[in-house]
Amino acid sequence: MRYLVRRGIMLLLTLWSAITLNFLLPRLMPGNPAEVMLAKFKGKGNMSPQAIHAIKVMLGLNNESLWQQYLQYWHEIFHWNFGVSYTYFPFSVTHEIAQALPWTLVLIGVTTVMSFVIGTGLGIAAAWKRGSLLDSSVTSIFTFTSSFPYFWFALICIFLLGFETTVFPNSGGFAATMNPGFNMAFIGSAVYHSILPAFTILVSSLGGWQLQMRNNMIAALNEDYVVLARAKGLPERTLAILYAARNAILPNMTSFAMSLGFVVSGAILVELVFSYPGMGNLLYSAVSNEDFPLMQGIFLMIVVCVVLANFAADVINVFLDPRVRRGGGEA
Amino acid sequence: MALLEVEHLTVTYGNVHAVRDVSLKLEPGEILGVVGESGSGKSTLGYAVTKLLRSPGQISAGRVLFEGQDLVPMAERELRKKRWKDIAVVMQSGMNALNPVATIRRQFEDAIMAHSPMSQTKMRERVAEMLQLVNIDARYADNYPHELSGGMKQRVAIALALVLDPKLIIFDEPTTALDVVVQRYIVQNLKMLRKRYNFSALFISHDLGTVLEIADRVAVMYGGKMVEVQAAGELLKNPRHPYTEALLKCFPDPRSEQIEVLGIPGTPPDLADLSPGCPFHPRCAMAMDRCRVETPEYISMGEAGVACHLAAREVEVGQNG
Incomplete structure (x- = not known):
């Protein structure tokens, strides 16, 4: 318990410093991002002082002190207000994120979980039957696929399955003729559109989990306690799961919890290649359009999610590893 | 019938022959100590x-007969x-x-459940009883291993081995990583347990002192081979193999006037090297020409035995004269 409280305090401190950095960084950059924006408008012809003033007010570019801005920033965060997007004006950053987030959460979230579950399962199986046909085939295939450059594989898939043969749509999150809504036709279309991106993500990420788990498991199988469990004549299943896999999965659980944190950032390459309407695409367009409020909003979300995922990893560890739980013994 | 009979056992790790043509016999209730330095093949055995x-x-060869049944195939x-x-x-x-x-409880229980399932209440009692045997308070049953000291863990491991009342226990360096006081305590504890449970044991250790204290007979291994077997007392008084003799000199007698510890010069043999000759000859003070070219046979003399050209000659003389 004390451990969790300590972790909780650490979490708050990390959040505070991350948000503060997120606030400070753009303001420490040379030049004022908002002035860049004004300059752009100016380039299109002279602007009246009133117009300049209007834009300044709209963007919140008044001449407050940094400290006041900081307090204001926190105030707005608590009100879930991240400002107005330049690119998608007049929509707010919150609105844009709310539009993109569900797509990413479902696509990347589901594939991350699937990839972890399947990869870990295959890793356990491969290590348990080390040297078998299953092990050598699965492991060599995954070593091969996990070294694919992701975008290359996605492009090949699009070319073969979306262009040459139009088995799957080659872009978008749903059919262009449809209006988003909570009905079977739309969900069906969304699932249909997500199959190819999901497949390419799975193919390129499964290998990592499988290889890592296989390695951990092989190391665990050589531990004295596994040999002793074998000496005890325990059923194979107990030996593989409770003794070997249960210990081997500990480091993997940590990386899994952390990878969940990165789900919100989307898979930029996947979403770009497939023109998927998720966070990755949004982030890309924010960066390429110098849309600072949107960027900041997205970065903030990513940071918060990563920090929370780290915390989740700690909590999971507490439940899975008694050595962490009682916070003592052999550190 | 002997409880355990190992016949011409050879164990290889790739081209390394860790155990070479080892035979031994263990009677019910007997403790056979196996000593040797690192890499002598004792743990592998x-x-x-x-x-x-x-x-x-x-x-790669040989038989392991347990109650007459070969475990190898x-x-x-x-x-x-x-x-x-x-x-x-x-x-x-x-x-x-x-x-x-x-x-700790879980680790006792899964052994019980795998072989002779019993009710939860009975199992609780059994675990408590086993822990008390090794002088550990039963409340530690619900602790995790890392919460126990090294000596306690070792005692738990011993209690765990006894939980199903086995006929044979293999002790692999059970006291090695512990300090001398705890070692002594565990050896005393084991002697008591042995009286009570009458198990047979193969007690593997590099610590000749501990082995001599607990074992009935002692087997000395060198370079993957059994070089000498004798009753513990006999071995101490009258070692036959030069290696045993040298090994005994490594342990000073604290009562003697001058305490002199003698090491054995040289290093253990390369176990991948299968050239003939006694494996100990490069370090043996009494090596003869014959030792370099001809591997000595293990000569069994009932409960004892030796694999040494020199000792074999003495044995012959003793028998004839």
Whole structure:
């Protein structure tokens, strides 16, 4: 318990410093991002002082002190207000994120979980039957696929399955003729559109989990306690799961919890290649359009999610590893 | 019938011959100590007897008869029924031999459940009883291994080995990683347990002192070979093999006037090298020409035996004269 409280305090401190950095960084950059924006408008012809003033007010570019801005920033965060997007004006950053987030959460979230579950399962199986046909085939295939450059594989898939043969749509999150809504036709279309991106993500990420788990498991199988469990004549299943896999999965659980944190950032390459309407695409367009409020909003979300995922990893560890739980013994 | 009979056992790790043509016999209730330096094959022998060799180790020749049944060709499924119920293992120091993510109780219970399931209440009693045997308070049953000291873990490992009342226990360096006081305590504890449970044991250790204290007979291994077997008292008084003699000189007698510890010069042999000759000859003070070219046979003399050209000559003289 004390451990969790300590972790909780650490979490708050990390959040505070991350948000503060997120606030400070753009303001420490040379030049004022908002002035860049004004300059752009100016380039299109002279602007009246009133117009300049209007834009300044709209963007919140008044001449407050940094400290006041900081307090204001926190105030707005608590009100879930991240400002107005330049690119998608007049929509707010919150609105844009709310539009993109569900797509990413479902696509990347589901594939991350699937990839972890399947990869870990295959890793356990491969290590348990080390040297078998299953092990050598699965492991060599995954070593091969996990070294694919992701975008290359996605492009090949699009070319073969979306262009040459139009088995799957080659872009978008749903059919262009449809209006988003909570009905079977739309969900069906969304699932249909997500199959190819999901497949390419799975193919390129499964290998990592499988290889890592296989390695951990092989190391665990050589531990004295596994040999002793074998000496005890325990059923194979107990030996593989409770003794070997249960210990081997500990480091993997940590990386899994952390990878969940990165789900919100989307898979930029996947979403770009497939023109998927998720966070990755949004982030890309924010960066390429110098849309600072949107960027900041997205970065903030990513940071918060990563920090929370780290915390989740700690909590999971507490439940899975008694050595962490009682916070003592052999550190 | 002997409880355990090992016949011409050879164990290889790739081209390394860790155990070479070893034979031994263990009577019910007997404790056979196995001593030797690192790499002498003593632990490998223990794991081979229980068929727990880690890859790439494998038994390439020989038989392991347990109650007359050969364990070597036996399928793991058959063997599993004998494990722990008949043959238990205590591993080196117990430190890493307990599953770090399971409570002590759980590790007793899964052994019980795998072989002779009983009710929860009975199991609780059994675990408490076993822990008390090794002087550990029963409340520690719900602790995790890392919450126990090294000595306690080792005692838990011993209690765990006894839980199904096995006929044979393989002790692999059970006292090695512990300090001398704890070692002594565990040896005393083991002697008491042995009287009570009358198990047979293969007690593997590099510590000749500990082995002489607990074992009835002692087997000395060198370079994967059994070089001498004798009753513990005899071995101490009258070692036949020059290696045993040298080994005994490594332990000073604290009562003697001048304490002089003599090491054995040289290093253990390369186990991948299969050239003939006595494996000990490069370090042997009494090596003869014959020792370099001809591997000495292990000459069995009932309970004892020796593999040495020089000792064999003396044995012959003794028998004839």
